Amino acid sequence: MRQRVSISDPRLFGEDPDYRFTLANERTFLAWIRTALALAAGGLGAISLVENFYGQEILGMMLLGLSFMTAATSYRRWAANERSIRQGHPLPRSRLPMLLAIGTAVMGITVALLFVIGEL
DSSP states (O other): OOOOOOTTOGGGSSOOOOHHHHHHHHHHHHHHHHHHHHHHHHHHHHHHTOOSOTTHHHHHHHHHHHHHHHHHHHHHHHHHHHHHHHHTOOOOOOOHHHHHHHHHHHHHHHHHHHHHHHHO
């Protein structure tokens, strides 16, 4: 059975690298996916399990949005890294850590504000 390969498949570019580089890139991708899953679980938990909190839906939707952004961006990052590794180019810069840090900070500020508003 022939394996189906999409046009955007980074394995179509360059030469096969040392397998350790590919495996390291995959491990990094999977770590980002675990982060996205944890954010999604937190978002769903905030929406369905948290009671008597003024902004539980807002908090949950923010977590789910951050989860979606992390998952989508991590795939693009994996593909760009894989292409660079195969072509012998330097790895491209990633905005994912910065986006995740900013999203987490905004969410923390929002939760603090929601606690203050809920206490009024």
